[in-house]
Amino acid sequence: MNRPSTSDRVLPVTPRGQKTRQKLLRAAESVFGEKGYERASIADITRKGGVALGTFYVYFPDKQSIFVEVVDELGERLRRLIAEAVSGLKDRLQVERTGLRTFFEFARKHPNLYRVVRQAEFVDEACYRRYYDRFARGYVSGLTQAMDAGQVRRMDPEVLAYCLMGIGDFLGMRWVMWEDDPGLERVLDTAMALIRHGLEPRPSSKPGKSPAASPKRGARGARNALRTLA
Amino acid sequence: MNRPSTSDRVLPVTPRGQKTRQKLLRAAESVFGEKGYERASIADITRKGGVALGTFYVYFPDKQSIFVEVVDELGERLRRLIAEAVSGLKDRLQVERTGLRTFFEFARKHPNLYRVVRQAEFVDEACYRRYYDRFARGYVSGLTQAMDAGQVRRMDPEVLAYCLMGIGDFLGMRWVMWEDDPGLERVLDTAMALIRHGLEPRPSSKPGKSPAASPKRGARGARNALRTLA
Amino acid sequence: MNRPSTSDRVLPVTPRGQKTRQKLLRAAESVFGEKGYERASIADITRKGGVALGTFYVYFPDKQSIFVEVVDELGERLRRLIAEAVSGLKDRLQVERTGLRTFFEFARKHPNLYRVVRQAEFVDEACYRRYYDRFARGYVSGLTQAMDAGQVRRMDPEVLAYCLMGIGDFLGMRWVMWEDDPGLERVLDTAMALIRHGLEPRPSSKPGKSPAASPKRGARGARNALRTLA
Amino acid sequence: MNRPSTSDRVLPVTPRGQKTRQKLLRAAESVFGEKGYERASIADITRKGGVALGTFYVYFPDKQSIFVEVVDELGERLRRLIAEAVSGLKDRLQVERTGLRTFFEFARKHPNLYRVVRQAEFVDEACYRRYYDRFARGYVSGLTQAMDAGQVRRMDPEVLAYCLMGIGDFLGMRWVMWEDDPGLERVLDTAMALIRHGLEPRPSSKPGKSPAASPKRGARGARNALRTLA
DNA sequence: CATGAATGAGATTTCATTCAT
DNA sequence: AATGAATGAAATCTCATTCAT
Numbered sequence: 001m002n003r004p005s006t007s008d009r010v011l012p013v014t015p016r017g018q019k020t021r022q023k024l025l026r027a028a029e030s031v032f033g034e035k036g037y038e039r040a041s042i043a044d045i046t047r048k049g050g051v052a053l054g055t056f057y058v059y060f061p062d063k064q065s066i067f068v069e070v071v072d073e074l075g076e077r078l079r080r081l082i083a084e085a086v087s088g089l090k091d092r093l094q095v096e097r098t099g100l101r102t103f104f105e106f107a108r109k110h111p112n113l114y115r116v117v118r119q120a121e122f123v124d125e126a127c128y129r130r131y132y133d134r135f136a137r138g139y140v141s142g143l144t145q146a147m148d149a150g151q152v153r154r155m156d157p158e159v160l161a162y163c164l165m166g167i168g169d170f171l172g173m174r175w176v177m178w179e180d181d182p183g184l185e186r187v188l189d190t191a192m193a194l195i196r197h198g199l200e201p202r203p204s205s206k207p208g209k210s211p212a213a214s215p216k217r218g219a220r221g222a223r224n225a226l227r228t229l230a
Numbered sequence: 231m232n233r234p235s236t237s238d239r240v241l242p243v244t245p246r247g248q249k250t251r252q253k254l255l256r257a258a259e260s261v262f263g264e265k266g267y268e269r270a271s272i273a274d275i276t277r278k279g280g281v282a283l284g285t286f287y288v289y290f291p292d293k294q295s296i297f298v299e300v301v302d303e304l305g306e307r308l309r310r311l312i313a314e315a316v317s318g319l320k321d322r323l324q325v326e327r328t329g330l331r332t333f334f335e336f337a338r339k340h341p342n343l344y345r346v347v348r349q350a351e352f353v354d355e356a357c358y359r360r361y362y363d364r365f366a367r368g369y370v371s372g373l374t375q376a377m378d379a380g381q382v383r384r385m386d387p388e389v390l391a392y393c394l395m396g397i398g399d400f401l402g403m404r405w406v407m408w409e410d411d412p413g414l415e416r417v418l419d420t421a422m423a424l425i426r427h428g429l430e431p432r433p434s435s436k437p438g439k440s441p442a443a444s445p446k447r448g449a450r451g452a453r454n455a456l457r458t459l460a
Numbered sequence: 461m462n463r464p465s466t467s468d469r470v471l472p473v474t475p476r477g478q479k480t481r482q483k484l485l486r487a488a489e490s491v492f493g494e495k496g497y498e499r500a501s502i503a504d505i506t507r508k509g510g511v512a513l514g515t516f517y518v519y520f521p522d523k524q525s526i527f528v529e530v531v532d533e534l535g536e537r538l539r540r541l542i543a544e545a546v547s548g549l550k551d552r553l554q555v556e557r558t559g560l561r562t563f564f565e566f567a568r569k570h571p572n573l574y575r576v577v578r579q580a581e582f583v584d585e586a587c588y589r590r591y592y593d594r595f596a597r598g599y600v601s602g603l604t605q606a607m608d609a610g611q612v613r614r615m616d617p618e619v620l621a622y623c624l625m626g627i628g629d630f631l632g633m634r635w636v637m638w639e640d641d642p643g644l645e646r647v648l649d650t651a652m653a654l655i656r657h658g659l660e661p662r663p664s665s666k667p668g669k670s671p672a673a674s675p676k677r678g679a680r681g682a683r684n685a686l687r688t689l690a
Numbered sequence: 691m692n693r694p695s696t697s698d699r700v701l702p703v704t705p706r707g708q709k710t711r712q713k714l715l716r717a718a719e720s721v722f723g724e725k726g727y728e729r730a731s732i733a734d735i736t737r738k739g740g741v742a743l744g745t746f747y748v749y750f751p752d753k754q755s756i757f758v759e760v761v762d763e764l765g766e767r768l769r770r771l772i773a774e775a776v777s778g779l780k781d782r783l784q785v786e787r788t789g790l791r792t793f794f795e796f797a798r799k800h801p802n803l804y805r806v807v808r809q810a811e812f813v814d815e816a817c818y819r820r821y822y823d824r825f826a827r828g829y830v831s832g833l834t835q836a837m838d839a840g841q842v843r844r845m846d847p848e849v850l851a852y853c854l855m856g857i858g859d860f861l862g863m864r865w866v867m868w869e870d871d872p873g874l875e876r877v878l879d880t881a882m883a884l885i886r887h888g889l890e891p892r893p894s895s896k897p898g899k900s901p902a903a904s905p906k907r908g909a910r911g912a913r914n915a916l917r918t919l920a
Numbered sequence: 921c922a923t924g925a926a927t928g929a930g931a932t933t934t935c936a937t938t939c940a941t
Numbered sequence: 942a943a944t945g946a947a948t949g950a951a952a953t954c955t956c957a958t959t960c961a962t
Contacts (some may be wrong), residue, residue: 020946036352038268052948057933087320118348122266129926159401159420166400167393181367198385198428200265250921271956282923284960293957480925497727501952512927517954578808582726613887619880621862624856629847630856652850655797657843658888699951731935742944744939752938 021059025047027071028066037119068139071120074113075131078106079138083122091147092199100168104184108175114201116175137160137218152199165192238272251289255303258296261393263342267297267349296356301350303341307360308336322429326394327422333398334414337406344403366391382429397421415426461484481519483509485675488526493572497527497579528587531580534573535591538566539598552606552659556653560628564644567636574633627651629632711749713739715763718756723802727757727809758817761810764803765821768796769828782836782889787882790858794874797866804863826851842889857881 017109025137027049031040042063046053060066119170121130129229139161175187257279261270272293276283291294315332316325323392337343368392376382405417487509502523506513520526541621541679545562554630580588599621606612635647717739722732722740732753750756775792776785797803808820829851837841865877 036268038266039352042933043931054933054935054944054948054950057935058946058948059300061933063932099433115351121345122269147268153423155423156416156420158416160424162400162404163397164422166396166398168396169424170392170396170399179435187389190386191393193385194385194393194425194428195431196428198424198426200427209246264935272958273956283925284923284958285921287958288921496728498726499812502954503952513955514929514954515925515928516926518925521954523883523953527911552791575811578811581808582729613883614917615883616876618878619861619877620884622860623881626856626858626860628856630852630859634852646846647849650846650851653843653845654850654853654885654888657886657890658884659955660887732937733935744937744944745942745945747937748942765950 007121020051020055023051023058024066025070026057027112029070029074029112030098032067032070032119033115034067036115037063037123052069064123066126067116067120071127071131072118074110074116075134078103078113079134082105083138090153091193093196095142095146096195096199097188098163100171100188100191101184102170104172104175104187107172111176114177132165135165139165150204164195167195231349237245249280250281250285254286254289254296255300259300259340259342259346260306262297262300262349263340264346266345267293267353273361275455294353297346298354301347301354301361302356304340304346305364308333308343309365309387313368322381323374323422323426325376325389326425326429327418330398330401330421331414331416334405334417335360337402341406344406365395369395394425397425464568480509480511480515482629483511484516484519485530489530489534489570489572489576492530492579496575496585497523515573525585527576527580528584530586531587531591534570534576535594538563538629539595541566545599546552552609552611553652553656555606556624556655556659557601557602557648560631560648560651561644563628564632564635564647567632571636592625599625601623604666610661613661624655654657694784695778709738710733710745714746714749714756715760718762719764719800719802719806722760722809723800723805724755725803726760727753727813754813757806757810758814761807761814761817761821764800764806765824768793769825771796773828782832782839782841784884785832785836785883785884786889790861790878790881791874793858794862794865794877797862801866804867806846808826822855829855840862843891854885857885 009224024045027045028040031048034040035044042056043053044117045066046056056066060069082099082102086098089095091096097106117128120131134157140157143152143157143160147154147157171187171191175184254275257275258270259273261278262268264270265274271285272286274287275296281338286296290299312329314330317327319325319328343428347361349359350361370387373382373387373390373394377384377387401417405414407413484505485503485654488500491504494500495504502516503527505512506516516526520529547556549558577591580591596618600617603612603620603624604615607614607617622659627681629672631647631651633646635641685687714735717735717737718730721734721738724730725734730751732746735756740853746756748823772789772792776788779785779788807818807821810821813891830847833842833847833850833854835845837844860883861877865871865874
């Protein structure tokens with residue numbers, strides 16, 4: 001049932017056919033986002049793409065295939081974008097904040113991102129998992145490094161990754177789709193307030209390298225109690 | 231496109247009919263969860279419900295209506311369940327942990343919860359918003375109270391609510407649907423480690439640039455309670 | 461791929477639905493015969509049957525199913541008709557002649573018989589085989605009895621059955637479909653001249669009783685030569 | 691709907707093009723045989739032929755044309771093959787046996803023969819009739835000569851030809867396609883036993899009721915020859 | 921209330937054929 | 942001559958909904 005994702009496929013380089021193929025992918029992304037997978041018809045896609053109905057089947061074997069390709073592609077673009085945006089950053093909190101911001105901005109530019117990806121669950125579960133798995137994989141490895149570097153408190157990195165992804169996902173959804181925009185940076189501030197303290201290696205104390213940390217406050221005993229109990 | 235939600239509608243009270251109505255709602259929940267809204271047919275629902283096809287239209291005007299009702303009902307049940315579970319709890323961290331646990335358990339018992347709700351976006355957007363809005367509303371008011379009580383650091387409560395909902399949502403999704411179960415309490419431990427420090431009223435230190443970061447208020451007693459219990 | 465044939469299925473006795481079902485079967489028989497399986501559309505069938513397009517799918521899961529049912533039914537009717545026609549006859553030659561005549565008359569009344577059955581090969585091979593197998597089975601057992609009774613010379617009864625079926629088939633095809641009709645009885649005369657001598661228990665002369673031909677006659681050398689050469 | 695058959699058309703003589711043309715004809719024969727006319731696509735044919743889709747239309751105006759050509763060609767090859775095989779034979783029974791054997795062997799080598807020809811009925815009826823007419827024409831003239839020579843009893847030669855063709859057709863179908871092969875010569879033995887006595891000039895005996903039965907003509911010598919040789 | 925036969929609009933998919941290169 | 946991208950007509954099949962009983 002699964003098809004190889006876009007990234008696993010060798011793309012032909014003929015610019016000729018690719019133009020139409022790209023037109024269809026763009027059209028599909030938009031139509032799937034607007035109407036949802038099931039309500040989107042092939043005719044909608046070809047109409048929006050400006051080609052004839054039959055042309056669709058020159059490039060894709062069926063509706064599911066183009067959907068999967070759209071999702072895989074969106075995921076890839078988003079991951080690459082975030083990776084580039086955070087590539088030079090040393091501080092994990094900066095990575096988080098920049099990553100969130102990049103994600104939000106991408107989601108705003110591609111208002112269908114959410115709407116498309118969410119549907120994958122019912123169209124091709126493998127594709128759906130792939131989307132989040134790949135995201136999570138990168139997240140986990142980044143967090144693990146940060147933990148090793150003492151920038152982030154030790155916890156199960158996979159669970160943590162899902163927590164942070166969940167924050168980004170829900171916040172993004174709210175910010176992008178529900179239109180009373182409180183301003184990107186203000187949203188980021190609040191989210192980062194939560195994340196910063198949640199992640200800081202020693203909830204209170206020890207500046208070290210960690211820039212966001214240097215808590216320096218007392219209440220050591222209490223903190224230890226917390227550690228023990230929580 | 232939107233229809234009034236179930237709660238706004240006058241429900242017939244005949245007990246006889248209610249039995250059939252309930253059968254249909256149960257069947258619909260299950261069928262929608264398994265096949266998705268579009269692929270689920272009225273015939274599937276009536277078959278599973280053990281009634282004749284035509285009977286469906288005695289109780290519901292159309293397919294969308296029953297879907298909306300299912301979603302509204304699920305949301306209501308879940309909210310009530312969580313509300314009851316946390317009702318006696320004074321400590322916000324306990325509320326968070328218990329809420330999460332209740333949610334996870336509900337999601338595991340109703341494996342279709344996610345699958346059904348996620349689709350609402352394309353079936354009836356109002357219903358979809360309603361689901362999260364109501365959830366968020368309760369969350370926001372709880373958090374606000376906790377902030378007022380000095381149990382939680384001051385931040386934009388709505389943004390915070392979405393962050394916490396996102397954590398629950400993603401973690402639940404991962405825990406419920408992706409089957410390598412690391413154990414509920416262990417997952418909760420990690421999540422709570424993040425949340426606890428993220429929420430604790432006396433942020434460790436050093437606001438830096440982040441504007442939303444410096445509550446600086448007292449409420450030590452509350453904090454100590456937090457430390458002790460969470 | 462194969463479906464159970466009509467004869468193997470329990471037919472509901474509701475006269476209600478059956479009327480429509482029969483209408484569709486009749487229409488299908490005629491349309492398949494006229495246009496061929498592939499060129500016949502469901503719309504053609506329902507139009508001829510006087511029902512709406514969708515009604516087709518209330519009674520048949522797909523096009524192939526109704527085709528198979530038409531073929532099975534035709535075969536059954538034909539076999540029953542021939543069986544009745546020859547059922548009192550003692551003499552095998554009379555059985556052959558009567559069988560042929562019955563077949564020709566049936567084929568003329570159902571001009572689509574040939575055209576429908578021939579296509580079965582490409583639509584559902586099992587159905588195709590079934591058609592001829594069942595026919596052959598009856599033929600073989602009749603011939604074997606006649607051989608036991610000394611009415612027919614001993615030969616491989618199955619091969620013989622196919623020879624005789626072939627005669628009927630081709631002759632019927634020619635007589636029914638290619639329109640220069642030389643008269644049924646005249647055609648039968650010629651066919652029977654071939655068959656009679658081909659079947660008669662003692663190839664040359666002398667009726668007598670001699671059942672399975674215990675060849676007792678002279679000219680052994682010649683016969684042996686025949687056997688060897690022919 | 692009918693098109694002129696290949697034999698009536700002027701064939702281009704470019705040797706270059708002929709190679710491609712032949713490739714297409716071979717591919718078409720095989721594809722038509724495997725999938726049937728309607729299910730076989732031009733793309734199937736060109737793929738199997740190893741040429742581009744558009745090339746098809748350089749050599750054939752449409753799908754029907756190549757089909758008709760394939761059928762005509764098959765018929766021609768088969769007729770020529772049989773004609774050659776029986777060309778030296780004087781004895782009609784030997785002709786029959788050899789003809790049958792040649793046909794069976796051809797059918798086995800070209801397993802698509804039957805499948806292709808049978809479809810002609812719905813693709814181009816003229817082509818279908820042509821196939822059998824030409825076959826029958828040769829058969830009739832051969833039988834007439836044999837009757838004139840006293841080798842075969844007098845009967846309506848056309849009806850007789852169809853009887854014999856039917857025997858060959860059905861037996862061939864059974865032998866070629868239904869795989870429990872009893873051995874070619876054994877099948878021929880039985881068929882020839884039927885045919886030999888059916889054809890022998892001096893019908894053995896017993897006029898009885900059958901009207902067409904009493905030729906009573908001489909030609910003893912011939913009969914003896916038959917007996918001896920066949 | 922309950923039923924289920926009947927409907928027909930609409931969706932996906934196939935493919936013979938054209939045509940610019 | 943050869944190519945293959947593009948076309949759009951047509952076919953199969955699904956299913957929400959209606960309605961007479």
